[in-house]
Amino acid sequence: MRYIKLFIFLAAITAAAACSGDESMQRRASDMTTPSVEAVQARFGSLPLQQRLSGVVQAQKQVEIYPRISAPVEEVYKQDGDEVVEGEPLIKLRDREFMSRVQQAEADLRINRARVKQAEAVLNEAKSQLRRQQSLYDRDLSSDIELESSQAELQSAEANHELALAQVDQSKSTLEEQQELLAQTIIRSPITGTIGQRNAAVGMQVSSSTQLFTVGDLNDARVTINLTEQMLGFIKKGQRTIIRSESMTDQVIEGEISRISPFLGMGSFSTEAEIDVENTRDLLLPGMFVTVDIMYGESEQATLIPISAIYRHPRTGETGVYVAPDYGAETAPVEQVDSSNPPPLSQPTMVEFVGIDVIAQGRETAGVVGIQAGDWIVTVGQNLLINNESGSAKIRATSWNRIIRMQQMNPKDLLRDIMNERMAERSAVIESTES
Numbered sequence: 009m010r011y012i013k014l015f016i017f018l019a020a021i022t023a024a025a026a027c028s029g030d031e032s033m034q035r036r037a038s039d040m041t042t043p044s045v046e047a048v049q050a051r052f053g054s055l056p057l058q059q060r061l062s063g064v065v066q067a068q069k070q071v072e073i074y075p076r077i078s079a080p081v082e083e084v085y086k087q088d089g090d091e092v093v094e095g096e097p098l099i100k101l102r103d104r105e106f107m108s109r110v111q112q113a114e115a116d117l118r119i120n121r122a123r124v125k126q127a128e129a130v131l132n133e134a135k136s137q138l139r140r141q142q143s144l145y146d147r148d149l150s151s152d153i154e155l156e157s158s159q160a161e162l163q164s165a166e167a168n169h170e171l172a173l174a175q176v177d178q179s180k181s182t183l184e185e186q187q188e189l190l191a192q193t194i195i196r197s198p199i200t201g202t203i204g205q206r207n208a209a210v211g212m213q214v215s216s217s218t219q220l221f222t223v224g225d226l227n228d229a230r231v232t233i234n235l236t237e238q239m240l241g242f243i244k245k246g247q248r249t250i251i252r253s254e255s256m257t258d259q260v261i262e263g264e265i266s267r268i269s270p271f272l273g274m275g276s277f278s279t280e281a282e283i284d285v286e287n288t289r290d291l292l293l294p295g296m297f298v299t300v301d302i303m304y305g306e307s308e309q310a311t312l313i314p315i316s317a318i319y320r321h322p323r324t325g326e327t328g329v330y331v332a333p334d335y336g337a338e339t340a341p342v343e344q345v346d347s348s349n350p351p352p353l354s355q356p357t358m359v360e361f362v363g364i365d366v367i368a369q370g371r372e373t374a375g376v377v378g379i380q381a382g383d384w385i386v387t388v389g390q391n392l393l394i395n396n397e398s399g400s401a402k403i404r405a406t407s408w409n410r411i412i413r414m415q416q417m418n419p420k421d422l423l424r425d426i427m428n429e430r431m432a433e434r435s436a437v438i439e440s441t442e443s
Contacts, residue, residue, distance in 0.1 A: 042356045043396055045389030046406040047332060048314065052381035055307040055368045059243060063231040063251070065296040067224025068284060069199050073098065076192045078215040079105075081208055086221070088206045092197040098221060099208055103193040109186045117179035124176055127169040134158070134165035201225040204294070222294070229292040231263070231283040233300050237272060240279070242304050244268075249283055250301040256291055265302070307368035310375035311383075314411045318374060319390045321361060328363040330386035330393055331379060335403050356400040359386065359393060372412050387411050 079101040086098050141158040144150035205222040214220065231251060235243055245268055251261040266284040273279065283300070285292065292298070317329050335357045364378035379385065384403070386393070388411070393401060 042398060042400060042402055043389060043392035044353055044402040044404065045330070045359070045386045045392060046411075047335070047384045047386050047403050048317070048406055048408055048411060049336065050379055050381050050383045050385055051312045051408075052309065053312055054309045055312060055370050055373055055375040056303055057242075057305045057307055057368065058371045059239065059302045059304060060371060061233045061235075061300045061302065063233040063283070063298045063300045065292045065294055065298060066230045066232065067201065067226055067294045068228040068230045069201060070222065070224035070294060071198055071201075072219050073195065073197070073221040073223060074216060074219055075099075075101065075195055075214050076216060077101065077106075077189055078213070079103075079193060081210055081212045081214060084206075084208050084210060086203045086206075088204055090203045091201075092203060092223060093200045094197060096197050097194050098197055098203075099195040101193040101195070101214070103190060106186065106190040106193055110183065110190050113179065113183040113186045117176065117183055120172065120175040120179045124169070124172040127165070127172040131162075131165040131169045134162040138162045195220065197223050199223055199225065224294055226293070227286075229285045229294075230266075231285060231292075231298060231300060233281050233283070234278045235268065235281050237277045240268070243281070243302055244304075248303045250303070251283070251285065251292075252299045252301070253292070253296060255296070259291065261285055261291060301371055307370075307375050310367055310377065311379055311381050312373050312375055313379075313385055314387050314408065314415065315369070315372055315374055316411060316415055317385045317387045318364070318366065318376075319361075322394060326361075326363050327366070328361050329376075329379060330359050330390055331362050332357055332359050332384045332386070332401070332403055334358050336382075336384040336405075351405045353402040353404050356398070356402055358399055359396075359401045359403075360399070361393075372415050 081099055082102050083100040084098075085100070086092060086096075092098065138158040138161075141150050141155050145152075145155045201223045202225075203221055203223060205219070207218070208214070208220045243265070245265050247265050249263050249265060251263060263283045263285045266282050268281045269279045271279060313329065318327060319329060320327050335354060362379055364376040366374050366376050368375035384405075386401075386403075387406065389401075
């Protein structure tokens with residue numbers, strides 16, 4: 009509503025400027041009491057239902073790079089904006105300590121393997137000794153105590169052999185762990201993409217909590233939006249969306265809602281939806297804020313008017329539109345407006361404020377009751393009619409396209425265009441006077 013008020017204020021300047029081309033308005037005081045406004049003809053039809061939300065852009069494949077070990081940075085291979093492929097080195101950390109640990113683990117493994125050989129020799133000797141004692145015992149040449157002693161020695165040798173084998177396995181695991189840590193001194197890109205948000209310099213001490221880079225595939229983007237609990241009743245997966253950004257000027261990107269999380273956040277009672285968009289490298293960048301319009305259906309058919317025609321009367325507080333009931337009997341709707349040669353102003357004709365009820369509202373148009381399709385309604389210059397004692401105005405027919413385009417412009421661009429039009433019209437008046 010605040011934007012609509014600003015639009016009406018700026019549009020009033022347009023209406024006043026449009027009248028500056030009329031020499032009689034500048035020379036005759038009587039005519040200056042009759043305001044000039046722009047009007048369009050109300051239509052009948054269904055209104056596209058839209059929900060406008062704010063979204064945040066991410067790369068579809070976007071990964072933050074963190075080290076898994078703590079060490080100083082020795083080399084940085086990539087900078088912001090560089091392209092990388094999966095597995096390509098990004099950073100080298102100091103590896104002297106990790107190489108020493110690997111060498112120590114290799115030495116421990118060799119020692120434990122030697123112990124296994126020793127344990128195997130003792131085990132084999134214990135097996136041979138038991139066989140001899142068993143043979144003597146079978147011939148009554150050995151006592152029970154000697155046989156039991158040989159059996160105990162075999163069990164001890166077997167236990168020592170198993171312990172030596174376990175120590176070898178432990179040494180292998182330690183060696184693999186140290187080799188993995190050594191490999192982590194070279195930090196590689198997990199995906200193919202573009203480098204950004206570099207936070208690494210030679211000599212810098214990093215740890216597992218230090219974010220070094222962000223890598224993302226900028227060819228495809230993902231826009232994340234928040235949906236309230238109520239929106240889940242009418243916004244569904246697959247619905248068409250239109251994505252806009254101030255940096256894209258007149259360009260828009262269309263897509264569909266790709267997925268909706270079924271879980272509402274605790275306390276916020278909202279959830280996230282995602283829109284996958286392809287081939288947006290030159291338009292959308294990760295971290296950008298965008299406006300997302302979700303098309304979720306159509307209203308019932310009704311009388312349609314531009315949003316800017318809706319006016320809240322400052323005296324009564326009533327919401328309505330200014331209607332010119334006697335205008336347009338012989339005036340055809342305008343399809344296009346040439347700013348250098350706009351349609352002519354009418355003779356003063358009656359205008360009246362009519363209350364309306366808005367039954368459906370889209371981004372640029374609204375469905376209303378209280379007026380009829382075909383009525384001419386004021387869209388530019390309502391402020392000029394508040395204190396209009398005569399109850400009449402000069403009307404210039406304008407096009408829906410012009411009004412919709414003005415509604416879509418931000419105030420800065422709207423004011424710039426208004427001033428450009430005004431200068432062009434003044435130039436035309438001067439040329440006409442001189443001729």
